[in-house]
Amino acid sequence: MRQANLNIKLKYKNFFFLLIQWIFFGGIIGTVVGTLTTFLLETNDYIGEVREKRDWLIFLLPIGGILIGYIYTNYGKVYLNNTLHNAADLNNLVIEAVHGNKKVLKRMGPIVYLGTFITVILGGSTGREGAAVQMGGSVAEAVNKLFKVNVLDTKVLIMSGISAGFGAAFGTPITGAVFGMEMAALGKLKFEALIPCITASFAGHFMTTAVLGHKHEKLILQSVPEQSMMIFIKVIVVSVIFGLLSVLYCQLRHGIQQYSEKLFKKNHMKRAFFGGILIVIFTLMIGSQDYNGRGLEMLEQSFQEEVPPFAFVAKLIFTAVTLGTGFVGGEAIPLFFIGATFGNTLHTFIDLPLSFLAALGLIAVFSGGTNTPIAAFLLAMEMFNGKGLEYFFIACFVSYIFSGHHGLWPSQKIYEPKSRLYNVNNGEKIKSAEKQK
Known part of the structure; x- marks a missing residue:
């Protein structure tokens, strides 16, 4: 009986230690990502205004393309264990890191920031959350290495980085928390990551809005029809x-x-x-x-x-x-x-x-x-x-x-097909499912 009680106490002790650890890591990731995302948002707003006042910048877009290509070709590729980890894979590399197949490069954040700024100021048609998500993964990877986090928890913290980036970029912390868990796979949510993802997303949102004072755009839904x-x-x-x-x-x-x-x-x-x-x-x-x-x-x-x-x-x-x-x-x-x-x-x-x-x-x-x-x-x-x-x-x-089984990110894994009418096997990726069609 005494041994059983000791085992129970040890189990609860380990549980609370892990809980505190995830809140700590999620808080660090969210705070850093929220700060960097604010810089991304404010800078994007500014350079967007610059571009609108100077129409001629669009003619420099091909030169900007050469510069982006040079950066990713020379600084965005790393070989680890005979496997190429390419920052040019963008969100797909982050998803592969969640699956444990590859690693997010710590340099990925600065590279995607610079590439996004060049794209936006010269008139490419793009958004910003991709940079926030990839930078979130980059920060999470830095935290993983700094604190020597075990292999299983590294995947969870990468999800936290995704959540922090998305929640801070759009001012939607609840969405960000779930997006970090849902982005990597179809038909599966890793609820083990819920606590660090919530912590990171809300911490990122808090830093962006409450601390640094960024104002997100508002879209007004003026009317909703009555139910019928x-x-x-x-x-x-x-x-x-x-x-x-x-x-x-x-x-x-x-x-x-x-x-x-x-x-x-x-x-x-x-x-x-x-x-x-x-x-x-x-x-x-x-x-x-x-x-x-x-x-x-x-x-x-x-x-x-x-x-x-x-x-x-x-x-x-x-x-x-x-x-x-x-x-x-x-x-x-x-x-x-x-x-x-x-x-x-x-x-x-x-x-x-x-x-x-x-x-x-x-x-x-x-x-x-x-x-x-x-x-x-x-x-x-x-x-x-x-x-x-x-x-x-x-x-x-x-x-x-x-x-169907199409999507922005070919690296998304299909754990469960959307319907048995789709001829797709469990565990396939979007990339292979699209090729079959």
Whole structure:
């Protein structure tokens, strides 16, 4: 009996020690990532304004592509145990680190920051959360090495870094906590990581907003329709369309990357130079820079009034070319833009409030593209103050199911197929599932 009591005490002691350890690590990661993310956000806002006042900077984008390619070619590759760890894999490298297949490079954070700044100021079409997530993984890897964290917990702390980056970048700490656990795999949530992910996400958000005073953009959902069977049917139908739109973007973006790598024999500098030329040509053809950079003004406008009906097509092409040819940055804001402007366009054909359709599109396209329906639903709750939760819940999961086994990140592992109707094996990655099709 005495031995049994001692075992119980030891078990509880180990439990509380581990709990305190995870809160400690999560707090450190969140604080550092929140601080660095604030720098990213403030700098991106500033250089975005600089670009808007100096239209001629777009002509330097091909040169910026050469510079980004040079940085990643010469400083972004490390061989460990005969395995290439390439910072140019971006979020895919972070996901591989969560699976334990590769390591996030500590230098990845500074490299992606610099690459994102170059892309944004010269007019590439990209977002920012990619840099925050990769920097979060980089900080987590530094913490792992500094404190000599064991192999099992290193994966958990990488998830914490993802959570801190996402939560701080968008001012959505609850979403960030779940996104860190949901991003790496379909059909599986590693709840063991919940405590450090929550701690890191809230710590990052607190540093960004309360301590350093950054103000996030606000998208106003002006009205939500009353519940009825017809409204739910309409929501399901448009959510299917939004899911298919996310597939179109992912396929085009991956196709451009594969083709450009083959065409230029994986020479990053040549790929990005050519991509920069294409973006310059597209910009001159359209006669506007509305689709360069992050496009926050038109994104906000899509919730208030009608935008050009093919704005979503332009942004889809600009972003797919930008990121597919080797420029860097995030894909969440471009997905927001594509979904919201397409929802705005559908308002002409579907009798639903304009801002409601824009919000549905934003959330559903994000859900289908990232394969993170729970995080997408929580994002809707935090972004729109809990309005229309039943509609967003349906939109997230309908889009997720109908997007099939496609997604932004080929390294995502499929632990459980979305449906038995899909001919996909457990444990496959998105990359191999897409090749089968």
